[in-house]
Amino acid sequence: NAGVMQNPRHLVRRRGQEARLRCSPMKGHSHVYWYRQLPEEGLKFMVYLQKENIIDESGMPKERFSAEFPKEGPSILRIQQVVRGDSAAYFCASSPGWTGGINYGYTFGSGTRLTVV
């Protein structure tokens, strides 16, 4: 089991360009979460998706950010017209969910470090 795969590990974009971050969850996991870690700050929830559905996007900035988790393929976090303030580490976590009140935990990817120049 290869774990949660995120790519690229490092991404450099010029202001105004688009950034696409990919996350392939662990096999058998249908729940995906995205978190952002700004420099010198903790991790903040952005969005929670299940296959083909956005369940909770309460942590997503209102503009320029979008996420998807298609039926086939990885989950994508997309940032349009990037600005310097978007520079951060973006982590994806996958989970098998929870049943009967039991939370089976989360597996994190290694993250994508986005630098906007």
Place this chain on the structure above:
Amino acid sequence: AQKVTQAQTEISVVEKEDVTLDCVYETRDTTYYLFWYKQPPSGELVFLIRRNSFDEQNEISGRYSWNFQKSTSSFNFTITASQVVDSAVYFCAPPTGNTGKLIFGQGTTLQVKP
């Protein structure tokens, strides 16, 4: 609303000292989980432990031990005989709401000096 507090911003110890990291989780939920993660300088997030509010029994795993006291909402993590490789940022994080999203504490930076 739920609130996670890691009051210790930075801790510095000398190798082989014991160190305890504090976490307080305030919630109205009667049942909940808590996770601890470690983020070493390389940046990845490493899962350490999952505990639930049903179990107040202390848990020990090698040099790590966890003490959970539901009455004070505290969930503390102790490293015995610390090593330089323990240097990292440590986060406690409960999942919240119906979606299970994690809310992370501010993190505690542990520096273990040789």
